[in-house]
Amino acid sequence: MTLSLVLQAVFAGVTNGMVYALVGMGLAAIFKGSRVINAMQGEFSVIGAMTTVLLLTKAGWPYPAAILGGSLAGALVGAFIEVAFVRYMAAKNASEDSFLLLTIGLALTLSASILFFVGRDGHLLPPLGGEGVLIVLDAVMQFHALWLIAIGIAVTLLLRAFFHRTTVGLSMMAASIDADGAATTGINVRRMRTFTFILGGLLGAVGGILVTPLIGVDYQLGLNLTLKGFAAAVLGGLTNPLGAAVGGITLGLVESLAIIGISSSYKDVVAFSVLIVIMILMPHGMLGRAGRRGG
Amino acid sequence: MSMSSVARLAGTVVLVATCAFAAKAQTSGEPVKIGAIVSVTGAGAGLGIPERNGMLLAEKTINAKGGINGRPIRLIIEDDASNPDTALSKANELLFGQKVIGLLGPSLTASTVAVGGVTHANKIPQIAFTGIGPAVEKERKCVAHVLPPQKLNAQALLEYAKSIKAAKVGVLHDAGYGNVVMAEIRPIAESYGVKLVAVEKFEVGATDTTTQAAKVKAAQPDAVFIIATSATPFRNVKQLQMTQPVVAAIGSSSYEYVNAMGPGADNVVIPEFVVGEDPLPHQKAFVDLYKQTYNSTPKNFETAGWDAVHIMAQAIGKAGPNATPQAVCDAMRGPYSGVLANYDFAADDMTGIPLSSYVFSKLVGGKYTRIPFRIAQ
Numbered sequence: 001m002t003l004s005l006v007l008q009a010v011f012a013g014v015t016n017g018m019v020y021a022l023v024g025m026g027l028a029a030i031f032k033g034s035r036v037i038n039a040m041q042g043e044f045s046v047i048g049a050m051t052t053v054l055l056l057t058k059a060g061w062p063y064p065a066a067i068l069g070g071s072l073a074g075a076l077v078g079a080f081i082e083v084a085f086v087r088y089m090a091a092k093n094a095s096e097d098s099f100l101l102l103t104i105g106l107a108l109t110l111s112a113s114i115l116f117f118v119g120r121d122g123h124l125l126p127p128l129g130g131e132g133v134l135i136v137l138d139a140v141m142q143f144h145a146l147w148l149i150a151i152g153i154a155v156t157l158l159l160r161a162f163f164h165r166t167t168v169g170l171s172m173m174a175a176s177i178d179a180d181g182a183a184t185t186g187i188n189v190r191r192m193r194t195f196t197f198i199l200g201g202l203l204g205a206v207g208g209i210l211v212t213p214l215i216g217v218d219y220q221l222g223l224n225l226t227l228k229g230f231a232a233a234v235l236g237g238l239t240n241p242l243g244a245a246v247g248g249i250t251l252g253l254v255e256s257l258a259i260i261g262i263s264s265s266y267k268d269v270v271a272f273s274v275l276i277v278i279m280i281l282m283p284h285g286m287l288g289r290a291g292r293r294g295g
Numbered sequence: 296m297s298m299s300s301v302a303r304l305a306g307t308v309v310l311v312a313t314c315a316f317a318a319k320a321q322t323s324g325e326p327v328k329i330g331a332i333v334s335v336t337g338a339g340a341g342l343g344i345p346e347r348n349g350m351l352l353a354e355k356t357i358n359a360k361g362g363i364n365g366r367p368i369r370l371i372i373e374d375d376a377s378n379p380d381t382a383l384s385k386a387n388e389l390l391f392g393q394k395v396i397g398l399l400g401p402s403l404t405a406s407t408v409a410v411g412g413v414t415h416a417n418k419i420p421q422i423a424f425t426g427i428g429p430a431v432e433k434e435r436k437c438v439a440h441v442l443p444p445q446k447l448n449a450q451a452l453l454e455y456a457k458s459i460k461a462a463k464v465g466v467l468h469d470a471g472y473g474n475v476v477m478a479e480i481r482p483i484a485e486s487y488g489v490k491l492v493a494v495e496k497f498e499v500g501a502t503d504t505t506t507q508a509a510k511v512k513a514a515q516p517d518a519v520f521i522i523a524t525s526a527t528p529f530r531n532v533k534q535l536q537m538t539q540p541v542v543a544a545i546g547s548s549s550y551e552y553v554n555a556m557g558p559g560a561d562n563v564v565i566p567e568f569v570v571g572e573d574p575l576p577h578q579k580a581f582v583d584l585y586k587q588t589y590n591s592t593p594k595n596f597e598t599a600g601w602d603a604v605h606i607m608a609q610a611i612g613k614a615g616p617n618a619t620p621q622a623v624c625d626a627m628r629g630p631y632s633g634v635l636a637n638y639d640f641a642a643d644d645m646t647g648i649p650l651s652s653y654v655f656s657k658l659v660g661g662k663y664t665r666i667p668f669r670i671a672q
Contacts, residue, residue: 005513008535012505019502120341122526122555131558133536139509140535214534215502216526216555224502256506264495264507 007139009256015145017252018152022207023229024244026200033196036099040107042225048074048205049217053123078201114219127213156245237285322367330389331399337377342402349600363612382406404428411438418621422603437624440646441599449479451566453487465493465516473522526555533559560658570656570665581634602633
């Protein structure tokens with residue numbers, strides 16, 4: 001095992017980890033705000049990325065506008081799902097299982113719709129910063145991956161500031177910790193839940209758009225992202241969106257170091273064994289306790 | 296509308312009707328029913344949809360040429376949704392409900408093994424769109440295969456490696472299809488003078504295989520094999536700026552994957568059977584007809600669909616008008632020069648495709664081009 005191979009594994013681990021983190025943060029934000037485990041979080045990423053691809057290639061929008069359009073599409077679909085389904089079910093006191101079933105159903109429906117309307121083909125987006133690469137000790141990192149990590153960190157910090165410094169963010173957190181108490185202080189709990197879904201959709205879409213230049217997007221990418229994002233969110237502590245960032249990076253690094261340290265055949269065995277150990281030692285997730293205090 | 300234009304319109308209608316009638320007039324009598332099961336939805340849809348297109352074109356062409364000894368053929372195509380259980384129940388319905396004389400498909404190995412249990416037991420001819428799979432299929436002498444066994448794909452990859460004098464080969468393969476082909480490569484690699492210096496695996500549908508590719512790169516191979524049904528490893532190899540020739544197994548040969556490879560598609564060599572952009576002389580008529588009909592370029596699976604219908608039709612014709620399915624099955628067992636390959640269904644592997652049927656394509660600027668290399672008979 002050479003130093004350059006280790007470095008390459010770290011590069012890949014952090015890049016993948018940041019993608020898991022973005023999906024996981026959306027998942028955790030929605031869970032925090034509504035107690036819904038959103039099994040279609042990866043679908044938000046596919047919607048964001050596909051919309052960007054279509055706006056860029058079919059509608060001929062400039063890239064930045066297409067990215068904005070894709071991100072908004074994710075947010076809009078998030079809002080739509082809350083208003084059309086979750087709100088109605090919540091009013092009837094639906095259980096957490098029902099919500100899970102709803103989002104699984106929506107994930108399959110959305111994936112099938114994308115297959116029907118857009119087709120089976122995979123699509124790529126142009127990398128931010130061009131096709132250039134950074135080479136350190138023979139280990140290669142695309143400029144785009146650097147952008148992805150930088151934007152991922154910025155999003156994480158913004159999210160933290162949003163939850164801690166803005167009225168809307170604080171209200172969302174209050175509504176999630178104690179809905180009745182929040183309502184008595186004049187917070188519109190229903191609206192806060194819509195905001196959480198908008199936030200979740202936006203985070204998912206941004207993640208999807210950022211990852212597409214590296215891995216491509218097709219109709220079946222969503223489930224993969226959801227699973228990894230879910231693992232990241234649980235690892236970090238499902239009640240704390242920032243925990244998902246820590247969880248995502250950890251997962252990404254463990255995965256890629258397992259490949260070079262042991263064998264690619266045992267990658268998942270090693271990675272998930274480590275996760276099990278972490279969960280046994282820290283049952284609330286790596287940042288779960290912080291989440292209980294309100295993130 | 297004036298009288299004359301009404302008359303002209305009526306004339307046109309009569310003319311069109313006559314033409315349609317003339318085309319149909321060559322066939323008469325009860326249609327010969329042939330069943331087909333393909334995966335039009337689900338994970339295997341990338342195979343099933345092109346196979347269906349190829350079959351429909353063959354049905355139309357055969358009927359336009361007078362069907363089987365004057366009788367038209369009628370394909371009854373069912374979708375198994377990439378599920379072996381569904382395939383089996385559709386097969387029972389086709390064989391015993393619709394009483395088809397033979398069966399084409401399914402698209403996936405698991406479904407083929409399931410359906411083969413019924414066709415084999417009842418001596419009904421079946422032509423599967425898979426290579427021969429588990430050992431049990433060797434005993435099923437009524438189940439022919441129009442695609443090669445994975446061992447042949449393994450040999451084709453190694454033949455190419457040998458031709459470019461690649462003594463050290465690194466492999467990136469997925470845990471499904473890639474595993475099966477890899478299991479065939481391991482025992483024979485040495486006999487081709489090929490040393491496997493790194494073999495790295497990733498899960499089916501993995502979104503990133505950079506670390507695995509980095510391990511292959513670190514082993515400094517002369518060439519890299521990629522055996523997968525996804526575009527991801529191709530992109531990762533390119534992203535790591537690996538300059539070795541990349542040889543890919545037939546599983547990733549479709550524009551669906553090539554488009555998703557982006558710059559990673561450049562210079563990838565694939566041993567396969569049909570390069571629609573530059574077909575072999577005997578493939579040209581089919582390729583042209585396909586392009587005219589569907590406005591797209593056919594590849595291996597479209598051609599397999601076309602061949603399967605023709606093989607079945609020929610066997611039915613040979614067995615005679617009132618032949619039993621068993622007689623058709625017997626008539627099918629023998630050599631057949633198809634568009635995809637030269638088959639011999641009397642061979643042990645129920646396909647008999649020789650290595651010389653492979654052609655080698657190279658991706659240039661995201662498009663397939665055919666390279667001159669062929670494996671000698």
